[in-house]
Amino acid sequence: MLRHLTLLLCTMICCVSLSQEKSFSFLLKDQIPLISNYIEDTSVSINTLRKVTDLLTNRDITHVNGIRVAKRRKAFIRHIKHLSEKLEENALDEIKINDTILNLIIELEYLKQSIIEKSKNNLAPFPTKKQKVEMSKNTIRSKKLMQYSILPTQEKNANNSVYWKQINEKKHKEFKKLSKLKDIKTKKEMVVIFKKLSYTGSAPKIRTYDLNLDDEWSLKWGDEVHTDIAASRIFAAVGYDVDHPYCYKNGKLMLIFDGTTSINNWEQLKDSIYHIYNINLEPFMLKKGVIDQQMVLANNNLSYYIGDEYVTFIKCGIEARPDRVKRLGTFLPNKLYNYKRLELRGALLLHAFVGNWDTRKENTLLTTVHDGNYNYNVSAVFSDLGTSFGVSFSFIAADFKVGLVNDFSWEVVVKKKNKICIKNPINEFSNSYLNADYNDLRWMAKKILALDSLTLRKCVSKAKWPYPIEELYFNKLASRRASIIKSFGLDDPNPISYDRNLTIIKNGRTIIKKGKLIVDYKKNDNPESFKKKKGRNRNYGY
Amino acid sequence: MDIKRTLIVCLSLLFFMQFFGQGLETQKKFALPENITFEDFIVVTKNQEHFNSFYHSSYLYFDLYIDTDEKDLYEMGYSLRFRKRIFNDSITNYTFQLKDEMTLVKEIRMEIEEKELDFYNIKQNNKWIPLTHALDTIFNLYSKLSNKKDSISFHKNLSLIKEWIKVKSSGAIAPFQRLRYIDSLTFNDNKIKSFVPVLIGNSIRKRAHIYIDSTYTVNEKLKFNRRIKANTPLFFQENLNFNWLFESSLDYSTFVYLKNNETIIIKEYEVENKFINPEKGRDLLKKYEKIMTGNLGMYIKYDSKYKQSIQYFNSN
Numbered sequence: 001m002l003r004h005l006t007l008l009l010c011t012m013i014c015c016v017s018l019s020q021e022k023s024f025s026f027l028l029k030d031q032i033p034l035i036s037n038y039i040e041d042t043s044v045s046i047n048t049l050r051k052v053t054d055l056l057t058n059r060d061i062t063h064v065n066g067i068r069v070a071k072r073r074k075a076f077i078r079h080i081k082h083l084s085e086k087l088e089e090n091a092l093d094e095i096k097i098n099d100t101i102l103n104l105i106i107e108l109e110y111l112k113q114s115i116i117e118k119s120k121n122n123l124a125p126f127p128t129k130k131q132k133v134e135m136s137k138n139t140i141r142s143k144k145l146m147q148y149s150i151l152p153t154q155e156k157n158a159n160n161s162v163y164w165k166q167i168n169e170k171k172h173k174e175f176k177k178l179s180k181l182k183d184i185k186t187k188k189e190m191v192v193i194f195k196k197l198s199y200t201g202s203a204p205k206i207r208t209y210d211l212n213l214d215d216e217w218s219l220k221w222g223d224e225v226h227t228d229i230a231a232s233r234i235f236a237a238v239g240y241d242v243d244h245p246y247c248y249k250n251g252k253l254m255l256i257f258d259g260t261t262s263i264n265n266w267e268q269l270k271d272s273i274y275h276i277y278n279i280n281l282e283p284f285m286l287k288k289g290v291i292d293q294q295m296v297l298a299n300n301n302l303s304y305y306i307g308d309e310y311v312t313f314i315k316c317g318i319e320a321r322p323d324r325v326k327r328l329g330t331f332l333p334n335k336l337y338n339y340k341r342l343e344l345r346g347a348l349l350l351h352a353f354v355g356n357w358d359t360r361k362e363n364t365l366l367t368t369v370h371d372g373n374y375n376y377n378v379s380a381v382f383s384d385l386g387t388s389f390g391v392s393f394s395f396i397a398a399d400f401k402v403g404l405v406n407d408f409s410w411e412v413v414v415k416k417k418n419k420i421c422i423k424n425p426i427n428e429f430s431n432s433y434l435n436a437d438y439n440d441l442r443w444m445a446k447k448i449l450a451l452d453s454l455t456l457r458k459c460v461s462k463a464k465w466p467y468p469i470e471e472l473y474f475n476k477l478a479s480r481r482a483s484i485i486k487s488f489g490l491d492d493p494n495p496i497s498y499d500r501n502l503t504i505i506k507n508g509r510t511i512i513k514k515g516k517l518i519v520d521y522k523k524n525d526n527p528e529s530f531k532k533k534k535g536r537n538r539n540y541g542y
Numbered sequence: 543m544d545i546k547r548t549l550i551v552c553l554s555l556l557f558f559m560q561f562f563g564q565g566l567e568t569q570k571k572f573a574l575p576e577n578i579t580f581e582d583f584i585v586v587t588k589n590q591e592h593f594n595s596f597y598h599s600s601y602l603y604f605d606l607y608i609d610t611d612e613k614d615l616y617e618m619g620y621s622l623r624f625r626k627r628i629f630n631d632s633i634t635n636y637t638f639q640l641k642d643e644m645t646l647v648k649e650i651r652m653e654i655e656e657k658e659l660d661f662y663n664i665k666q667n668n669k670w671i672p673l674t675h676a677l678d679t680i681f682n683l684y685s686k687l688s689n690k691k692d693s694i695s696f697h698k699n700l701s702l703i704k705e706w707i708k709v710k711s712s713g714a715i716a717p718f719q720r721l722r723y724i725d726s727l728t729f730n731d732n733k734i735k736s737f738v739p740v741l742i743g744n745s746i747r748k749r750a751h752i753y754i755d756s757t758y759t760v761n762e763k764l765k766f767n768r769r770i771k772a773n774t775p776l777f778f779q780e781n782l783n784f785n786w787l788f789e790s791s792l793d794y795s796t797f798v799y800l801k802n803n804e805t806i807i808i809k810e811y812e813v814e815n816k817f818i819n820p821e822k823g824r825d826l827l828k829k830y831e832k833i834m835t836g837n838l839g840m841y842i843k844y845d846s847k848y849k850q851s852i853q854y855f856n857s858n
Binding site: 060074084213259 | 657658661663670709712713714719720774782
């Protein structure tokens, strides 16, 4: 009884303070009853706090309820201890719960639940047959589910949170701004060192070290090396945190085998990738050789690797794994009342804008970002946005292919009578997507409206598609943007022109005709193909 | 030894390795012959056969060892200490470390550290003061308790440390977490609450990288010790032909037993395996041990400074 009264009192205190338009990185007022176990006699319960902190920081606790607890890295443990210590002092001083304390508690709860989710996912990293069927079902019923009755207009505004931040100007620079915060440094010519093979995901990839040996990169090949880049930059321009993928072509990325692992050369790598992913990397290889003195003269950083084998590629993608960023589990889209967040509901329309199909919660992340001074900021990340820009799927083979420009429709939203219909199938509906309504999507439509021509052009050009493909994607994005703006009845002060009958002729050969790619463009330079729909028997992602 | 017994020993070893997997170091500890000075030792060890030493830093350590009045940790082969490190007269850091003893058959020491103490506070007269302030006062005063005021301040701050231990006994402090994991019955909340400072002292430490050159590396078919840059000393980033094998510490330590103010001086040389392949590193460490014992008349010892001190004070 006393506990309930206490909780009621705390809720009332906090509701008053939260209603005063204060915004918190984590806390929503609905979440307060969920963390009542952290509260004892109107103060922080030291017993609960220590139990949670112990679970998150004690590496001798290896299992919880029979599940192996995911690896808790040093930086994560350090952040939990900082957080916990602040709360302990409040508890020992018997300070009455206030919204700042609640925000710290809920941050701890997020980190706990994300680690638990990661632990559960580690237990079953590959989708079960049932989950695959569910993905197919969702894909089919997307059209029906994504019809929204037009409601009386309600101007909604999201507060800055761990999930989203308002971007007011220079949206095209936001991706770079985020990368600076994470201390991600790319070069025009990258050199990476083989670290280990990867066994997850469907696209072939490996883990590599940066030449500075502090940071790591995930090196990938295949149909996502352009799409992920454009989609991630568009999400960043709207205010979401993302992964940091980059595309390297024409041998601008060199992979070195430094002889410290069991994979010492290109042949061994190629065989291993074929064994794991059933994919032949040979068409992606440009040059192989041994690091010699001449190469060292051109790049002194290679001196450490004289005599080691290397390989360069026609085309590949790298995704940053900076030392400053520690990846936890999902960002909990279906927990802690996150479905109420406007910034998560609205994201459904942004997925549709870039044509993303794989919206599973596993493609979201909570991360801790070290600010360089032993302080950590938690950030929610939309990860793996590469299954976009024209996706073809086969339900029978559980296969899919992405980046098929002809499958990327000119319109993504249409208004039919009193409904808004989104034309983008997705494979999972989180609670926030299921609960999204017209005004939530309208909020996002306004964010997409704010993406100007420069931003879209920059996002597309960074993906390094060949010129005719880039041009077609730019025109289609402008057209999709216009379809969103029109459907929601918004005024567009800066319309972006596009040509649905775009035709591009190169060296006397028609590449794009009336808005359609008609040739398998430069097959040798683009082994993944922008036309062929056959995937790689990806088994729906695994 | 029959097969079954061998298997059990192997499995136990495997279990042990996993059990202490978070904080392991392989090291050798040598006692210095009485007649050799620190300066002479440094000159002699710079080049010993294929093994070279580059002395790169001087550290000053202050240690405050914690145990129960009955010396439970000592009896069970553990030592627990607050350590303040001063690197080359400038950078300072504080840690709280739990270690176990090295033995003839176990050259791997468990080391569990609460690595940062800067954000912990202790309550004094209703005000939060940093734990490190209390430690600083203790370390500044212990060797010069010349007046009553200093003595009062010293003991007052020791009490604050006792208080911090009491408050944190069930908290997420890495050494306490490990003690509870080792034996939650023995190291229950009351036991940890009863920990008190027992020994204080300082060590002057000369640190060196021990390395071989590229010719010997190639001849012995060894790999280069490549680590992430943050974990690679500048010396090896600048000298790519040198292959980093070990880190050595030459220590001159003085400890005072808080019970009776008796003092002990300990001189020792520690070598820690840093090679990328731990197996190969252990072989190389054995080679180095032979050179040290054969050429310099040193002998292996296993006891920690804490154990040596308590043994000495108990025997006096």
